[in-house]
Amino acid sequence: xxxxxxxxxxxxxxGITLTINGERRELQxxxxxxxxxxxxxxxxxxxxxxxxxxxxxxxxxxxxxxxRINSCLTLAVMKDGAEITTVEGLAGLAHRxxxxxxxxxxxxxxxxxxxxxxxxxxxxxxSSVGMMNEGHAKTRDEIREAMSGNICRCGAYxxxxxxxxxxxxxGGAR
Amino acid sequence: MTVQISTAAGRDRFVGSAVSxxxxxxKVTGLAKYAGEFAAPDLAYGVVVSxxxxxxxxxxxxxxxxxxxxxxxxxxxxxxxxxxxxxxEDYQDAVAPPGAPFQALATNRIVFSGQPVxxxxxxxxxxxxxxxxxxxxxxxxxxPRTDLAAQAPEAYDPPMKRAGxxxxxxxxxxxxxxxxxxxxxxxxxxxxxxxxxxxMEPHASTxxxxxxxxxxxxxxxxxxxxxxxxxxxxxxxxxxxxxVLNPYLGGGFGSGLRPQYQLFLAMLAAKDLGRxxxxxxxxxxxxxxxxxxxxxxxxxxxxxxxxxxxxLRHDAVQGTSSYEDYQEVVVNWSGVLYDCDxxxxxxSLAKLDTPTPGDxxxxxxxxxxxAIETAMDELAYATGQDPIALRLKNYTESDPTExxxxxxxxxxxxxxxxxxxxxxxxxxxxxxSMREGRELxxxxxxxxxxxxxxMQSSAHAVLTADGRLEVGNQTGDLGTGTYTxxxxxxxxxxxxxxxxxxxKLGDTTLAKAPVAGGSWTAASSGTAVMKACxxxxxxxxxxARGMENSPLANADFERVVFSNGRIxxxxxxxxxxxxxxxxxxxxxQKLEATGEAAPDKDFAQQYEAYTHSAIFAEVKIDxxxxxxxxxxxxxxxxxxKILNLKTARSQILGGIVMGIGSALHEESMxxxxxxxxMNHNLGEYHVPVNADIHDxxxxxxxxxxxxxxxxxxxxxxxxxxxxxxxISNAVFHATxxxxxxxxxxxxxxxxxx
Numbered sequence: 001x002x003x004x005x006x007x008x009x010x011x012x013x014x015g016i017t018l019t020i021n022g023e024r025r026e027l028q029x030x031x032x033x034x035x036x037x038x039x040x041x042x043x044x045x046x047x048x049x050x051x052x053x054x055x056x057x058x059x060x061x062x063x064x065x066x067x068r069i070n071s072c073l074t075l076a077v078m079k080d081g082a083e084i085t086t087v088e089g090l091a092g093l094a095h096r097x098x099x100x101x102x103x104x105x106x107x108x109x110x111x112x113x114x115x116x117x118x119x120x121x122x123x124x125x126x127s128s129v130g131m132m133n134e135g136h137a138k139t140r141d142e143i144r145e146a147m148s149g150n151i152c153r154c155g156a157y158x159x160x161x162x163x164x165x166x167x168x169x170x171g172g173a174r
Numbered sequence: 175m176t177v178q179i180s181t182a183a184g185r186d187r188f189v190g191s192a193v194s195x196x197x198x199x200x201k202v203t204g205l206a207k208y209a210g211e212f213a214a215p216d217l218a219y220g221v222v223v224s225x226x227x228x229x230x231x232x233x234x235x236x237x238x239x240x241x242x243x244x245x246x247x248x249x250x251x252x253x254x255x256x257x258x259x260x261x262x263e264d265y266q267d268a269v270a271p272p273g274a275p276f277q278a279l280a281t282n283r284i285v286f287s288g289q290p291v292x293x294x295x296x297x298x299x300x301x302x303x304x305x306x307x308x309x310x311x312x313x314x315x316x317x318p319r320t321d322l323a324a325q326a327p328e329a330y331d332p333p334m335k336r337a338g339x340x341x342x343x344x345x346x347x348x349x350x351x352x353x354x355x356x357x358x359x360x361x362x363x364x365x366x367x368x369x370x371x372x373x374m375e376p377h378a379s380t381x382x383x384x385x386x387x388x389x390x391x392x393x394x395x396x397x398x399x400x401x402x403x404x405x406x407x408x409x410x411x412x413x414x415x416x417x418v419l420n421p422y423l424g425g426g427f428g429s430g431l432r433p434q435y436q437l438f439l440a441m442l443a444a445k446d447l448g449r450x451x452x453x454x455x456x457x458x459x460x461x462x463x464x465x466x467x468x469x470x471x472x473x474x475x476x477x478x479x480x481x482x483x484x485x486l487r488h489d490a491v492q493g494t495s496s497y498e499d500y501q502e503v504v505v506n507w508s509g510v511l512y513d514c515d516x517x518x519x520x521x522s523l524a525k526l527d528t529p530t531p532g533d534x535x536x537x538x539x540x541x542x543x544x545a546i547e548t549a550m551d552e553l554a555y556a557t558g559q560d561p562i563a564l565r566l567k568n569y570t571e572s573d574p575t576e577x578x579x580x581x582x583x584x585x586x587x588x589x590x591x592x593x594x595x596x597x598x599x600x601x602x603x604x605x606x607s608m609r610e611g612r613e614l615x616x617x618x619x620x621x622x623x624x625x626x627x628x629m630q631s632s633a634h635a636v637l638t639a640d641g642r643l644e645v646g647n648q649t650g651d652l653g654t655g656t657y658t659x660x661x662x663x664x665x666x667x668x669x670x671x672x673x674x675x676x677x678k679l680g681d682t683t684l685a686k687a688p689v690a691g692g693s694w695t696a697a698s699s700g701t702a703v704m705k706a707c708x709x710x711x712x713x714x715x716x717x718a719r720g721m722e723n724s725p726l727a728n729a730d731f732e733r734v735v736f737s738n739g740r741i742x743x744x745x746x747x748x749x750x751x752x753x754x755x756x757x758x759x760x761x762x763q764k765l766e767a768t769g770e771a772a773p774d775k776d777f778a779q780q781y782e783a784y785t786h787s788a789i790f791a792e793v794k795i796d797x798x799x800x801x802x803x804x805x806x807x808x809x810x811x812x813x814x815k816i817l818n819l820k821t822a823r824s825q826i827l828g829g830i831v832m833g834i835g836s837a838l839h840e841e842s843m844x845x846x847x848x849x850x851x852m853n854h855n856l857g858e859y860h861v862p863v864n865a866d867i868h869d870x871x872x873x874x875x876x877x878x879x880x881x882x883x884x885x886x887x888x889x890x891x892x893x894x895x896x897x898x899x900x901i902s903n904a905v906f907h908a909t910x911x912x913x914x915x916x917x918x919x920x921x922x923x924x925x926x927x
Contacts, residue, residue, distance in 0.1 A: 032300050041299055046211035047204015049424070051374045052457040056856040059374055087204035102202065110198035113824045117653030118201030119374040119424030125202060148863040151856060153374050153425050154653050155831025156824060157867040 016080040021089025036071040047087040058150030061123035068130025087122035108163035116154035188662035192819040210378025214450035221302040228287035228318035228849025239308040245301035264407040272334035273498030287850040288462030318527040318849030329522035332499040343575040347516030352485035356476025364545040367841035369466040375424020378454035379437040381444035396430040397689025426652040428533035461854035464532030467493040473549040481557040483514040495530035502538030508546040513570035536891035547620035547899035573782035581781035584812035584877040588788035592810030596790040605910030613794040616908025622787035622896030626887035627694040633702035634685040641754035646678030647687035655821030667707035669736030693888030705769030725749040785813040791900040800920030814879040814887035829893020837901035
């Protein structure tokens with residue numbers, strides 16, 4: 001599938017291939033288009049949020065090859081060939097067979113009420129999975145520290161830590 | 175996600191339990207869509223150009239370079255802006271303060287920094303953003319007034335009072351004389367910082383031009399009715415030409431109460447171009463409208479040696495804009511909280527060249543209660559009293575400002591349960607007396623208070639033949655849990671399983687309801703939903719009784735219960751009939767009803783309604799670094815009936831977190847030379863992050879209230895009120911240093927304060 005992105009302004013576009021939530025996509029993107037804007041404005045993957053566009057809030061966190069990054073600070077053309085997972089694809093990470101179930105971290109967020117407005121939630125979820133993949137954080141204090149790149153203005157922090165701890169005790173992320 | 179419900183079938187099966195958010199799955203999968211995320215064919219993108227000056231005028235504006243960029247559709251400025259209503263009253267939204275609301279691109283006059291001066295509309299976002307950087311503006315600069323302390327001598331009593339905001343009561347007794355004569359006197363000046371709401375979702379509006387020429391508007395607003403009526407009047411449209419939706423709000427905290435300029439600009443462009451337009455503000459533009467204006471406060475307390483108050487004065491001077499007299503209740507709380515024979519409360523405004531301040535979570539109470547509750551802690555030390563004992567000594571069962579009893583006030587129980595859970599009895603009162611390793615430890619407490627309100631609201635409910643129920647109204651769910659509690663109330667009223675009930679909110683095609691704010695939504699929309707469902711219950715019962723061989727033939731409505739999808743005779747489950755069967759047997763496609771809720775006037779004549787809290791905070795301070803860590807907060811809340819233990823707890827946790835921000839982190843810093851908030855980003859405006867938040871605990875104290883049939887008093891604001899005072903008092907206990915200026919940053923802990 002070819003999608004033009006942010007083409008005008010005489011800057012032209014560059015062809016890249018991304019695997020997004022398991023689906024391989026061939027895209028024509030302008031060099032000034034961020035991965036975040038590509039997802040939200042061109043691919044209708046609005047689950048990934050724009051909170052600041054400056055890498056200060058973490059709402060745009062996605063997984064690139066399993067590593068959490070701020071998609072607002074990443075130009076789409078930099079990630080040619082990469083595997084991207086957004087909140088829309090998290091369940092798919094845990095359930096390769098394509099069931100409708102949620103990823104354990106999604107279930108834990110609902111159970112522990114780890115959000116209110118929901119706007120930072122996709123970033124918190126992707127960041128949680130990325131953090132668990134990193135494997136450094138073991139204690140509540142370490143989880144707090146490692147999750148401090150994701151701001152929640154509704155103040156669900158203690159519930160977020162509860163949810164992550166719960167999943168870590170179940171055996172961690174996938 | 176399934177949650178076990180402990181109570182047996184019958185009334186209140188879900189209400190009062192801890193069911194998970196019904197909108198949870200949508201929010202954790204990314205399916206919940208916010209205002210700036212709705213797609214439209216041929217959507218154009220608008221980017222706002224913000225004023226570089228705070229005051230003056232635009233001498234000239236050159237958009238030619240922007241217009242020359244391929245993909246740019248139009249640059250709208252005050253010079254080519256299409257006409258809208260020329261009557262300033264048409265821009266007054268439902269919650270506007272007195273004054274003439276700001277109109278974007280109306281003239282060349284600049285009245286605040288960051289004011290929109292142009293809208294660049296382009297085929298895509300990147301092009302619009304790039305072209306916006308090419309708009310050149312030549313300004314005539316006038317020195318701005320943004321320093322509240324410098325403007326305070328010009329402060330005035332606002333001539334027009336803001337609707338719903340009680341001005342200070344008339345003084346009683348003689349506070350000045352009593353203060354001068356008091357055995358113990360405490361007198362302090364208290365300051366906070368300007369704060370910005372900063373919901374995670376930046377303000378955004380998507381205006382969709384429909385084929386029939388009507389407009390579908392997705393707007394970040396706490397109640398779609400406000401946007402709808404504003405657009406209709408400002409743009410001279412008929413009500414039926416505009417539909418406004420906002421199913422989800424990425425946080426509001428008050429910033430979404432009034433329609434903001436991105437909505438006006440998106441609508442302006444869409445109407446002008448005949449094309450759908452989206453305008454999303456940047457994070458720094460979130461500092462260009464509405465904020466919690468700081469106040470200069472003086473509190474003077476006189477008491478006898480036992481700590482009984484003999485004089486109470488509380489004065490506040492607060493900033494407003496040059497064009498509106500924004501007002502909030504700042505000083506009245508002191509008069510409501512304590513029993514004292516000589517009280518004088520005063521409040522005035524000073525004009526500043528900033529955008530109009532606006533309601534931010536517990537507006538006024540956060541500000542005023544910080545001052546009075548810090549002063550009470552000072553009085554506790556001055557009289558050698560325990561802070562709780564001092565508050566009990568001056569406790570009042572009636573509201574002295576209205577001379578009416580409280581409908582309910584379980585504050586004493588908040589003190590008791592909060593203190594017990596916190597371990598308050600182990601506190602040694604002397605400052606600097608508690609230590610852990612290299613850190614000083616401080617324990618402080620404070621009281622919180624918020625008015626319990628109700629607004630005229632309606633709700634519509636439809637029960638269909640498959641036994642499913644849909645309820646809804648126009649109000650918004652800010653993340654507060656409104657979808658969930660309304661679903662619980664509806665399910666219980668008709669005895670249905672939760673998953674048979676769907677709640678719809680945030681759409682002007684639904685039943686009329688006001689903006690969500692003031693902690694009034696649960697009481698107002700909740701009661702309306704309950705009444706609509708009760709009406710349906712009555713209709714269903716009448717149909718059931720009339721059925722052939724009806725098991726309810728001899729029953730009357732008061733003697734049946736609705737449970738498990740059935741109507742059954744109370745105490746005799748053998749006599750029952752399924753709701754779905756009633757509709758089928760009587761050939762009824764659906765039953766529907768609208769419920770109306772309004773404040774109970776008889777109750778309001780007899781009683782005053784407030785929620786209360788007791789907050790206990792622990793801080794640990796490394797004096798050499800000046801860093802304050804808030805390691806523990808326990809909040810005991812008296813707020814009537816708790817509808818959902820899980821979402822209610824989250825509401826209070828969120829209030830505590832924002833209160834910690836207020837106490838220790840949040841500060842929008844104005845450079846008075848240029849009149850601009852300088853730290854307009856989340857890297858430099860510090861809101862609490864996960865590592866700042868340690869152990870938080872919430873206690874809901876039993877409280878029975880009769881202001882509305884649900885017994886609900888509201889939870890949105892009470893969680894934050896008093897938190898900053900409790901922390902500030904803990905800092906004094908830890909260090910012996912009374913810092914009367916928030917936030918308590920390391921420079922103040924190390925320096926002079």
